[in-house]
Amino acid sequence: MDPHLLRTYVTVARLASFSEAARELGYTQSAVSQHIAALEQDLGAPLLTRRPVAPTAAGERLLEHAGPLLLRLDAARADVARMAAAPEHGLTLAVAPTALGPRVVAALPAAGVTLKVLAREEVPAAVATGGADLGLVDGLAAPSDPLRLPDVAPLTTHGAGEEPVCVLLPASHPLARRTGLRLGDLVDARWLDAPGAGLPLAHLRAAHGGAGFRPALRYEGTDLCALTALAAAGHGLVLLPRAAAVGVPGTAAVPLVAPRLVHRTELVHTGSPRGAAAAVVDKLLERP
Amino acid sequence: MDPHLLRTYVTVARLASFSEAARELGYTQSAVSQHIAALEQDLGAPLLTRRPVAPTAAGERLLEHAGPLLLRLDAARADVARMAAAPEHGLTLAVAPTALGPRVVAALPAAGVTLKVLAREEVPAAVATGGADLGLVDGLAAPSDPLRLPDVAPLTTHGAGEEPVCVLLPASHPLARRTGLRLGDLVDARWLDAPGAGLPLAHLRAAHGGAGFRPALRYEGTDLCALTALAAAGHGLVLLPRAAAVGVPGTAAVPLVAPRLVHRTELVHTGSPRGAAAAVVDKLLERP
DNA sequence: CACCCTCGATAAGCAACGCTGATACGGTGC
DNA sequence: GCACCGTATCAGCGTTGCTTATCGAGGGTG
Known part of the structure; x- marks a missing residue:
């Protein structure tokens, strides 16, 4: 072999x-x-x-x-x-699209950073294979539960923040005026399947404990704007962290109230970060 | 490489x-x-x-x-x-010591089974490498949460039952008469560290979200009787599923009431079980 | 229906690899 | 200082693994 x-x-x-x-x-x-x-x-x-x-x-x-x-x-x-290898100069950061929130952007140093936006499942691989020094992955989880990452390699992970999740609906959608939505009520809705950019439907099925969440349109890519545009046009619902969901023109972002799920983002790296990487790690992990 | x-x-x-x-x-x-x-x-x-x-x-x-x-x-x-390979005759089952409850024993066919008791972390490996056709792993988890298994290979897992967990104390222990114990009260107690036979202390630390649970004595082996004997003699506390904890001479089994944890056992196998294996799988998964 | 063209299997030849056995070199203990 | 133990290195040789060349089976075309 x-x-x-x-x-x-x-x-x-x-x-x-x-x-x-x-x-x-x-x-x-x-x-x-x-x-x-x-x-x-x-x-x-x-x-x-x-x-x-x-x-x-x-x-x-x-x-x-x-x-x-x-x-x-x-x-x-x-x-x-x-x-x-010689200690690298220049820091490369791999992030999943929905993991790139305002806190992350604020934590970046002024210069010398390369940012790679990758599909969610590619981030741990990129960090493990040296394509990036640090990675930011996100996903749905019960509050304070760690994410389930594929263990491509012995990686160190730290929780780097949790945020409510919202359902992104076209502004004209009958449920758009609600103040909260239950996942169970949306099992039979049309969903966008965007494994790279959004939160994977498989997570929803796991959280809801059953089938359903049939995909209406599949989006392969890592551009959040494209995804929100699709949602605004009524091609299906998407689940997003609040920061990414609010303020999208033509849509309403309604918080998910049951089950109690949060959008959790985690910082992953190999071994112990050195130099510029360590500074970014510290900045991302300090409690706001 | x-x-x-x-x-x-x-x-x-x-x-x-x-x-x-x-x-x-x-x-x-x-x-x-x-x-x-x-x-x-x-x-x-x-x-x-x-x-x-x-x-x-x-x-x-x-x-x-x-x-x-x-x-x-x-x-x-x-x-x-x-x-x-030709369809194997004879079924090999790998189980972690604390996963071998009465339900499992009852589900076994009358003849033709080989039972291997292995340390918890060796069970998935045994199934993956063909040392066993089926595996039973257990661990601590929040109710209805799946276990976190090392992904040595693409394995299929099914929940095969949940059970309350108890702390096994010597009968003379000051806390032995309690009707329920909180994990937080036991952080500084003397614990037995038995990664193979009992539930690993690392799980406790993860559940309690901190340090503590210092091991008093480390037991390497897979014999549950040896472990309970150590606990009865006062060498330290052990966490066990109720079925394994009750009825041990010289000890008291006090349910753990907080945090809400269960002893969960899961059935793991590769691909789709055939023949005798399939029968055992069905029997183990039918809700009692 | 004959033809050709593509794609995978097979044979022969050759270079490089990977093992063994022998030997050199650098410590450690008496 | 000498013997001993353990790793590094070298020469030699069988095997592996690649290339080039050729064959045979399907599928499409005039």
């Missing part, structure tokens, strides 16, 4: 083609064919059907493992390399 | 010796030396000090990554192999 073979396998599976994968990886088609053959022999099961190229049941299984595995591998390499 | 090199590295770090590691792995000392050199060159940083052999800062870091990585690798291999 050489990581190289694994990498080849996921590439082949993604592109559904040996030759394409070979081109992308800089190998010959022959080498890719041998890689897959080696993997299949090693594991004792066919992983791909040929013509068309598609994963078998066992192959699907392997794909689920391969992603996190390769990610962890990168994380380990980056983590160790970071210990040896 | 060949897994072989990684495996060699962790072995060397564990045994603090190149030669010993070579013996254990079936290599020559020369090969081990070359492995480590290759890793260090690849990562661009020294990982071990020689004479004495001990991990450097970067090496410590790598060690934190290496364990989960190798575990995941094993899990992936086992998972795929399982899909190809």
Whole structure:
């Protein structure tokens, strides 16, 4: 189970083609064919059907493992390399769109920061693999409960603030005048599914303990403005932290009153932050 | 970052010796030396000090990554192999000591089951790497909150029951006659630290949100009887699910009333259980 | 229906890798 | 000072893993 073979396998599976994968990886088609053959022999099961190229049941299984595995591998390499490298100048901060509130903006130093807005699930990976020095992730949680993050690597997390959540409705929506909404009343509403930018519907289902929350329109991207525009146009409801939800033209932001959920944002980093990173950490963690 | 090199590295770090590691792995000392050199060159940083052999800062870091990585690798291999292998006859069940309640015992089929009692944190790993077909893990949680399990692999979990937790006290203890105890009152008591058999003190600290719960005696093992005997002899308090705590000679089991915590047990397995495993799953999950 | 073109499997050749065995080097204990 | 233990290094050799070349099976086209 050489990581190289694994990498080849996921590439082949993604592109559904040996030759394409070979081109992308800089190998010959022959080498890719041998890689897959080696993997299949090693594991004792066919992983791909040929013509068309598609994963078998066992192959699907392997794909689920391969992603996190390769990610962890990168994380380990980056983590160790970071210990040896010269102390970096310039600070890179990875944030999920809804995690970038006014407090965060205020805490940034005047210069020398690179800000990366990534989809929520990519933030821990970016921090782990060295793409960013600090990360800010957010999500729905019961008050004072920590978030559930994918453990791509041993990361340190600190709570960096909690905020009420609001449902963003078009101003003309029948519920827009309410002063509070219950999640249970919105199970059958049309929702926007925006795993990158908004709060994932899966969180809602978990919080409500059941099915429902059928997506009306799926938005792939990390631009909060695009998302709020969609919501204003009536394409579906979105759940947002209050700071992001209030003041959007053409919409009303109604607080969610039940269940008691908060928008929690957490600061994540590897090891102990040094230099400029440490200063930002301190500033973000001091209680207002 | 060949897994072989990684495996060699962790072995060397564990045994603090190149030669010993070579013996254990079936290599020559020369090969081990070359492995480590290759890793260090690849990562661009020294990982071990020689004479004495001990991990450097970067090496410590790598060690934190290496364990989960190798575990995941094993899990992936086992998972795929399982899909190809003949349907196993005989069912292996891995359980944490305190997860083995009367309901579980009742749900087992009359014959053909192998039961493995493992330390709590080893159960998911055993299921993932194919050492067991099903696992039962337990822990402290707020009512209806899922447990936080290490994600060694994509595992499916189901809640399999919740139960009140009790503090196990020697019968002569001043608090033994109480009808309920608050966790806050016990922060400074003497506790048994039994990460394998009892509920880990770290869970208590997390639930209480602070330090305290200093361990008086540490018990490494998975025998619940040994643990209760220690508690009866006054070596420290233990938190146990009610079923395990009541009826221990020489002790009193006092329910924990605050914070509202339950002992939750969850069933974990990979993919979809087949044959005998499916039957046991059904039986464990049907609401009593 | 014959043709070609694409895509994956297979064979041969060659360079690089990774292991072993032998040896050099640097500590430690007697 | 010498023997001993443990790691680093070197030469040699078998194996691995890549490339180039070729084959065979489908699918589309004139």
